[in-house]
Amino acid sequence: MSHHHGQSGARVAEGTRRFALVGSPNSGKTTLFNALTGLRAKTGNYPGVTVARYEGATTAGGDTVLIEDLPGTYSLDPISPDEVIVSEMVDAHESYDGRRPTPDGLVVLLDATALQRSLTLLTHVLHTELPTIVVLTFGDDLARRAGSVDAAGLSAALGLRVVPIVAGQRSSVTLLREALAEVEEWPAPAVLPPLEPSELGGWIRSVLTRASYRPPDVDARTQRIDAVLLHPVAGTAVFFATMFGFFQTIFTLAAPLQAYVEQLFGWLGGVASERIAVPWVADFVSEALIGGVGGVLVFLPQIALLFVLIAVLEGVGYLSRAAFLMDRVMGSAGLEGRSFVSLLSSVACAVPGIMATRSLPSERDRIATMMAAPLMTCAARLPVYVLLISMLVPADARFGPFGAQGAVMFGMYLLGAVSAMTAGWVFAKLGGRKQGAIPFYMEMPSYRFPRPATIAAAVWEACVAFVKKVGTIIMVTTVLLWALLNLPLQSDADLVAAGIDPADEVAVSSHVIEQSYAADVGRAISPVFEPLGFDWRINIGVLSSLAAREVFVATLGQVAAAENPDDPQAALAEMTVTSGPRTGEKLFTPPVVIALLVFFAYALQCMSTVGVLRRETGTWRWPLTAFGYLFVVAWVMAFLASRVAGAVT
Amino acid sequence: MTAAQLTAPIALHPEAVPGTPAELRWVLPELELPVGRLLRAPGALGELLKSGAIESAWCEPHALRIRLRAGLCWREYGAVVRSAVCAATDELAEWRTDQDADTTLRLVVADVLAGPVGDYLASHGGGLRATAVCDGVVTVAFGGRCVGCTAATVTLHHRVEAAIRERYPALRRVVATPEGAMEPDRKSS
Numbered sequence: 103m104s105h106h107h108g109q110s111g112a113r114v115a116e117g118t119r120r121f122a123l124v125g126s127p128n129s130g131k132t133t134l135f136n137a138l139t140g141l142r143a144k145t146g147n148y149p150g151v152t153v154a155r156y157e158g159a160t161t162a163g164g165d166t167v168l169i170e171d172l173p174g175t176y177s178l179d180p181i182s183p184d185e186v187i188v189s190e191m192v193d194a195h196e197s198y199d200g201r202r203p204t205p206d207g208l209v210v211l212l213d214a215t216a217l218q219r220s221l222t223l224l225t226h227v228l229h230t231e232l233p234t235i236v237v238l239t240f241g242d243d244l245a246r247r248a249g250s251v252d253a254a255g256l257s258a259a260l261g262l263r264v265v266p267i268v269a270g271q272r273s274s275v276t277l278l279r280e281a282l283a284e285v286e287e288w289p290a291p292a293v294l295p296p297l298e299p300s301e302l303g304g305w306i307r308s309v310l311t312r313a314s315y316r317p318p319d320v321d322a323r324t325q326r327i328d329a330v331l332l333h334p335v336a337g338t339a340v341f342f343a344t345m346f347g348f349f350q351t352i353f354t355l356a357a358p359l360q361a362y363v364e365q366l367f368g369w370l371g372g373v374a375s376e377r378i379a380v381p382w383v384a385d386f387v388s389e390a391l392i393g394g395v396g397g398v399l400v401f402l403p404q405i406a407l408l409f410v411l412i413a414v415l416e417g418v419g420y421l422s423r424a425a426f427l428m429d430r431v432m433g434s435a436g437l438e439g440r441s442f443v444s445l446l447s448s449v450a451c452a453v454p455g456i457m458a459t460r461s462l463p464s465e466r467d468r469i470a471t472m473m474a475a476p477l478m479t480c481a482a483r484l485p486v487y488v489l490l491i492s493m494l495v496p497a498d499a500r501f502g503p504f505g506a507q508g509a510v511m512f513g514m515y516l517l518g519a520v521s522a523m524t525a526g527w528v529f530a531k532l533g534g535r536k537q538g539a540i541p542f543y544m545e546m547p548s549y550r551f552p553r554p555a556t557i558a559a560a561v562w563e564a565c566v567a568f569v570k571k572v573g574t575i576i577m578v579t580t581v582l583l584w585a586l587l588n589l590p591l592q593s594d595a596d597l598v599a600a601g602i603d604p605a606d607e608v609a610v611s612s613h614v615i616e617q618s619y620a621a622d623v624g625r626a627i628s629p630v631f632e633p634l635g636f637d638w639r640i641n642i643g644v645l646s647s648l649a650a651r652e653v654f655v656a657t658l659g660q661v662a663a664a665e666n667p668d669d670p671q672a673a674l675a676e677m678t679v680t681s682g683p684r685t686g687e688k689l690f691t692p693p694v695v696i697a698l699l700v701f702f703a704y705a706l707q708c709m710s711t712v713g714v715l716r717r718e719t720g721t722w723r724w725p726l727t728a729f730g731y732l733f734v735v736a737w738v739m740a741f742l743a744s745r746v747a748g749a750v751t
Numbered sequence: 752m753t754a755a756q757l758t759a760p761i762a763l764h765p766e767a768v769p770g771t772p773a774e775l776r777w778v779l780p781e782l783e784l785p786v787g788r789l790l791r792a793p794g795a796l797g798e799l800l801k802s803g804a805i806e807s808a809w810c811e812p813h814a815l816r817i818r819l820r821a822g823l824c825w826r827e828y829g830a831v832v833r834s835a836v837c838a839a840t841d842e843l844a845e846w847r848t849d850q851d852a853d854t855t856l857r858l859v860v861a862d863v864l865a866g867p868v869g870d871y872l873a874s875h876g877g878g879l880r881a882t883a884v885c886d887g888v889v890t891v892a893f894g895g896r897c898v899g900c901t902a903a904t905v906t907l908h909h910r911v912e913a914a915i916r917e918r919y920p921a922l923r924r925v926v927a928t929p930e931g932a933m934e935p936d937r938k939s940s
Contacts, residue, residue, distance in 0.1 A: 254867055259764055259778070292775055293765045293829025301837065304760035311762060311780040 120168040121282060124227055125211030126220060130239035130269060133556070134211065135171040137275045163283025170205065207233040207285045209278075214244040214251055214266075215318045215548075221306045224260070225295040233288045235281055238266040243548065247318035256313035261291030269553070324548040331423050334430070341424055345515065348411050350508035352404055352488070353497070359403035360488075367396040371663070382588075385611075385664075390584035393663025394656035398572050401485035401655070402565060408481055409564035410557065412450060417552025421446060437526050441471040445522055448478035449515075450564070452711045456718055466533035472715060473728055474526035476706045479518035481568070482651040486702050487514050489655050493675060494695045517703050571650065575709075579649045580656045583642070586620035587660065611664045634701070634740050635694040637679050647707045654702070692751050697744035704736035761840045763833065765825075768816070769865045773806075775825060776862075777815045777836050784810040786855040786921075787848035794842070795835035804828070810848050811855055812919055856919055857884045863914045871910065872897070879911065887923035889915065903927075 125131040139158025157170045210227050212220040228234060238253055257264040265281055267274040281288075295305045331337045371392040378384035415421050428442040441462065448455030455475040462468045479487075491510050499506035592614050594604045602613045615621060623645070624638025631641050639661050647654035662673040677689040706712065706729045715725035762781045768774040789808035791797060799805045804823060809816040815836060819828060839846070860881045863869070872879055878894030891911070897903045904927070912925040 258766055258866075261765075261767055289767075291765075292767055292772070292825040293833065294826070295764075296830065296833060300760040301763075301833065304762050304837070305764050308762035308764040308778055308780055312764065312766075312778060 118166055118168055119162075119206045119282075119285065120170065121207045121209055121285075122170045122172050122205040123209050123211065124172055124223070125239075126213065126216070126223055129211040129213040129220065130267075131171055131211050133269050134209075134237065134239070134267060134275075134278075135169060136556075136559070137269075137272075138169050138278070160279065160282075162279045165283065167282055169209075205232065207235065207282070207288065209235055209237055209282075211237045211239050214238050214241045215247065215249065217251065217310060217313075217315055217317070218306055221309060222302065225297065225302060225305075228291065228294050229297065231290075231294075233285050233290070234262060235278075235285075235288055236260065236262050236264045237278060238264055239269070241266050242268050243550075244318050247320075247548070248316075249318035250314065250316045252314045256309070256315075259309040259312035261289055263288055327549055328423070331420070332426060334427070337423070337427050341427060344415075346504075346509075346512050349512040349515065350505055352407060352484075352511055353505055353507045356403040356407050357497075360400050363400040363402065367392050367400065370396070385588070386584060389660050389663045390580055394580040394584065394660040395572060395577050397659025397663075398485055398576055398652045398656050399569070401488060401652075402568060404484050404488055405481055405568045406561055406565050408484060409450070409561045413557040413560035414552055416560075417550070417557055419549050431523065432526075437467055437470060437530055441467055441474075441526060444471050445475060445478050445519075445526075448475040448480060448522075451480050451482070452476045452478065452708065453714045456711070456714050459718070466530060469719070469724065470526045470529035470533055472718065472724065473529045473731075474522040476708070476711050476728060476732060477518055477522035477525055477704065479515045479703070480651075480708075481564070482708065483514075483518075483702055485652050485655050486647075487511060487699065489658070490695050490699050490702075493690050494692060494699070514699060514703060517700075521704065572652070575650050576653050576656055579646055579653045580660065583620060583646055583653075583657055584660060586623070587615050587618045587642075587664070589619055590617070592617065615661065615664055630737075634697045634737070634744055635691070636697070637689055639677075639689070640694070640698070644701070644705075644707075647702075649707075649709055651702065651707045654707075693744040693747040696747040697740040700743040701736045701740035704732055704739055706732040761837055763837060763840075765829065765833070766814075768862065771818075772825075773821065774816060774818045775829075775832075776811070777817060777832070778813060779815065779836075779840065780813055782813065782840060782843065784812060784815065784843070785846055785848045785850065786810050786812060787851040788854075789815070789846065789848050791845075791847040792839050793845040794838045795831075796839035799832065799835055805832070809855065809858065810846070811859060812921065814918070816858065852887070852921070853884050856887065856889065856915075856922065857881070859919045860884060860889055860915055863911065863918070866914075868910050868914045872906070877903070877906075879907075882928060887921055889922065889925045890928060891925060892928045 123131050123135055135158065138160040140160075157168060159166050160169055161167070208227055208230070210224050212224060224234075224236065236257075238251070238256070241251065241253075244251060253264050253266045263281060265274070265278050267278060296302050331340055371388045374387040374392065375384050378387060415424075425442045425446065428446075432442050441459075444455050444458035444462070446455075447458045452475045455478065456472050459468045459471045459475075462471060488511075491507050491514075495506045495510055497505075497507060501509050592600075592610075597604045597610060597613065600613060600617075602609050604610060620642050621638050624641040627641050627645065628636075628638055631644065636644065639658070643654045643657040643661075646657050658674060662677070665673045665677070675690065679687050679689050712725045712729060715728055716722060719725070761779065763777060763779055765775045765777050768776055787810060789800065789810055792800060792808075796805075796808075800808060804820055806818045806820045808818070817832060817836075819825060819832075864872075864879060864881065869879070875897075876895050877897035877900065879897065880892050880894060881889055882892050883890040891907070893900075893903055897906075907925060907927060912922070915925065916922045
């Protein structure tokens with residue numbers, strides 16, 4: 103559910119051995135991958151999580167070897183793009199995309215709690231005739247649920263080496279490392295298992311008997327919890343209550359932390375303007391870097407909290423339940439549960455969400471889901487919403503026992519989800535008749551206590567990605583904007599001519615901004631946003647947020663820091679309209695803030711999403727469609743919202 | 752066979768015979784085969800036997816041990832043999848063997864001692880040799896560290912005997928010859 107920034111950049115020597123991890127979703131693949139490579143990749147606890155490609159290096163017998171984590175798959179009969187990747191990757195005769203060499207060995211993970219199904223996949227894999235080794239996972243889970251399996255018997259029956267691995271146990275991973283070093287000595291079965299379904303069934307039964315396999319009892323704890331959580335009414339209520347509670351914490355728990363970060367930046371700003379002698383450098387540091395980039399960075403606590411929630415829900419196995427509950431709702435929207443998995447991923451970021459559509463076999467559903475995914479409230483919207491909601495709703499306003507700010511935030515997420523479902527429904531309708539239904543295989547993993555290390559790693563990765571984004575695309579856009587906001591240069595003579603006292607710093611900076619190139623651009627597009635009540639400063643914010651949504655926060659931060667470097671928050675709230683019929687009125691009236699919130703809920707202001715849509719569909723048609731329709735919907739909805747808000751207030 | 756098994760495919764998987772790549776044991780855990788060398792079988796299995804593609808086939812209670820003619824490769828013929836065995840199990844009554852139970856048991860004992868049980872014994876510095884198989888009674892002689900070891904009889908009954916019985920339920924018992932005294936094979940060898 104997060105970006106994959108975990109590519110190991112290390113150049114590797116020619117002839118470095120490559121191994122691919124093959125397994126069904128939830129077979130413990132990602133955990134093993136992390137244990138082998140030490141990469142901070144996420145552990146999936148619900149299907150469809152591993153869609154990006156992961157590759158990492160590890161050592162085996164003193165040599166460096168490459169490990170690739172293939173997408174989770176149930177078979178090598180490709181019915182979805184995900185499975186195509188796996189089947190091509192392990193094809194000994196063709197190298198995937200013609201670029202990647204065939205792996206030197208395959209590591210097949212068999213989930214001990216679902217051995218029968220795992221063996222079907224193993225059969226397919228063995229027919230590739232690549233050297234294969236078996237890793238038996240979740241043996242501890244199996245034992246806890248009163249099942250058992252004899253690994254030695256399994257090994258004899260399969261004719262393969264079997265390495266049992268217990269998650270989090272270093273010694274078992276060491277055994278696998280040693281085995282990887284001896285790929286030439288891996289035994290191969292004398293006769294390949296049958297592919298013909300009835301013979302395959304007989305083979306699997308025989309192998310399981312030989313391995314003295316006792317399947318796990320249905321987990322009593324899981325059953326009891328599921329009786330509530332999968333109940334159509336109680337389960338849905340719990341789901342919404344969980345989400346509602348979470349958005350409360352965004353404001354109650356994260357806000358004090360955010361205040362600390364803000365204090366830090368305030369102090370830094372003070373130091374900068376005192377210590378830096380060159381005036382324009384001081385301005386650059388205090389406005390662009392601290393006011394702009396820093397203004398986005400203060401939302402790190404909220405981002406961290408969002409990913410703690412996602413990682414915990416994923417880790418305990420709740421997300422696949424949520425997907426199960428939503429399958430019904432999705433069904434009424436003409437989409438399948440797998441679409442929900444992808445929409446759910448989009449709560450972190452639309453990019454992995456769109457990549458997750460690879461697990462969808464139907465082209466029609468893929469496109470419909472891709473068109474809907476950008477509407478889910480992604481992490482990038484969070485800073486914008488927090489800023490705008492703080493301007494709209496006082497911190498102490500309450501709805502009964504709950505904070506009103508959190509309730510509004512919950513409403514924004516709900517708006518995003520409902521809009522995404524609606525968009526999915528519309529695009530599915532436009533996409534024509536539903537193609538032959540392919541059964542949706544959704545696993546309900548037993549509830550597991552999430553491993554703190556895995557959650558910490560997931561949150562850490564998300565925070566690093568956020569800081570990286572702030573340091574790159576947001577920084578560059580902000581610096582560009584700073585230049586546009588401060589050029590052309592105004593000499594003292596110009597200022598005097600305009601009736602400004604060159605000694606009055608605040609007056610000077612607001613004059614400079616009013617006369618800047620950015621102001622020209624903002625005014626040029628004002629006919630578009632005029633009906634929404636936006637002025638040129640908001641226009642510039644909206645325009646710059648096309649690069650990434652958070653830039654909106656940075657832009658407003660810059661403008662505000664220029665007016666009042668000591669308290670940009672207050673400056674923002676006090677900002678007045680400087681031209682046109684509303685001159686002198688407060689800029690951020692409730693209708694304007696509401697229009698902005700709604701606009702951000704719909705508009706596709708994210709170049710990464712546009713890029714991934716282009717890559718995944720292979721044409722510009724869909725990214726342009728998405729951008730166009732979302733802009734129109736954003737404008738219309740924002741207009742309606744501001745009119746309604748104007749009528750009410 | 753029960754009605755369910757008539758419709759369901761027969762449970763069957765091949766296992767390697769340690770040290771003998773030409774042979775595979777086709778394990779049939781749900782069936783009770785007539786033991787001994789397979790002389791005649793119905794259908795394709797019988798044809799393979801007659802043509803000599805299958806050099807020899809030996810029935811254990813729950814497995815059919817097949818040796819391919821030299822020059823034939825299991826990777827290539829495995830699927831053919833599997834289908835043949837599968838089909839032949841429908842007419843188990845038509846299978847004819849020489850009913851040589853003791854030789855069958857002797858094969859099983861050799862397999863067990865060459866497999867994980869033998870590895871276990873070796874890892875403890877011990878050794879075990881089957882000296883005689885007669886009427887379902889296996890006589891063994893201890894060697895190495897097993898001689899004089901107080902745990903030897905425990906190992907004999909819990910590991911060796913259990914492993915043999917798993918593959919040959921009609922085993923009557925496993926007895927050890929008196930310590931150190933390596934008796935020559937008595938009867939049938």
